[in-house]
Amino acid sequence: MKVDVQGLVVRYGDVTAIDDLSFSLAENKIYGLLGRNGSGKSTLMSVLAAFRKPTAGTVLVDGEPVFENGRATSRICLVQHGVDPADKGDRLKDALALAGVFRESWDAECAERLMDLFGLPRTKKLGQLSLGQRSAFGVVVGLASRAPLTMFDESHLGMDTPTRYAFYDALLADYMAEPRTIVLSTHLVEEQAALLEEVVIIDSGRLVLHEETEAVRSRGTSVTGPTGLVDRFVEGLTVLNQRQLGPTKSAVVYGSLDRDASGTEGLELGPIPLQDLFVHLTEPAGVTR
């Protein structure tokens, strides 16, 4: 499913959660939605799923407005973290059956397979699950929905490492069997980066960047060496961060470098993990760590 967001604004009273946001998602890619706490990720996803009406701007899915559009929303699945208190008394098997009723794309066989994979007890009530189990149940519902737009809002919360790996394997296998547009919001940037074809980074409700994950990764470089040399090298470049250790300086620069740039003598140039780039790109101005 294609998504087009234009000039989106969401306000809660005095608070502007989404501030004039525009971007587009193509069909059948896996996107990562990254942002610090309170950056507007969950608000954005709930608007994309039509759980919430925007204050201003448009959200189109496959060219149609999403809000109060049953035909569109039946093809969208948002897995939020935390369970609606009203569901707490439902047994897992009943909750699954209910999830299937509303979706024509629902794959019951897939749901059963994933319930077994995560070892989820079918007769337990939702309110009795641990956080990790609740997250796993959300993943079951999200994947089995086979919705053309499926969004997971931090669906790894509380999962232990083996369970997260099982989640990633199941996600990839299911996506390859049935390609669709998937959005993952996450703070586990390093662990999940390889799953993401593109990343959308937002900060204070605004777009920081939207690009191919590999392109973002190749755009950050750390430059380390004697202070004078580093200063000369980074002149005119976008410096995201600088740190000093005695006579040695290390700077993080953003943007493509001339491959055969002169003046690298005596300097050590290295890559920056995506997670560190993300931290620097969303750092409040003037902060140095």
Next chain:
Amino acid sequence: MFDDRSPIYRQIADRIKADVLSGALEADQQVMSTNQYAAFYRINPATAAKAFQQLVDEDVLYKRRGIGMFVSPTARDALRAQGRETFFGQVVDPMVAEARSIGIPLSDVIKRIEQLEDGR
């Protein structure tokens, strides 16, 4: 599983090249599919596809429509020739520089190489 030094697709491409060089992958042998690579390395299939595309562009692999990817008959010789071109610059020169900086006389290095050669 991957380091941060280069894009993941390049690392996958390098591994396939290493397999061609070592003979683990032979001429005209079929390689695993993009999806198999993606599942195995737990990466986005578009990334794996990018690695394969790079190898097709470099004539290491060729595509047979609807069947899959195969090792080019010329790949091994071409990779060996490339490897010979970069060997001294990428392997020997840094080794000599390292030996100098930690104070190992080059004559000791040469002695070691000769020992390894005799041991064969």
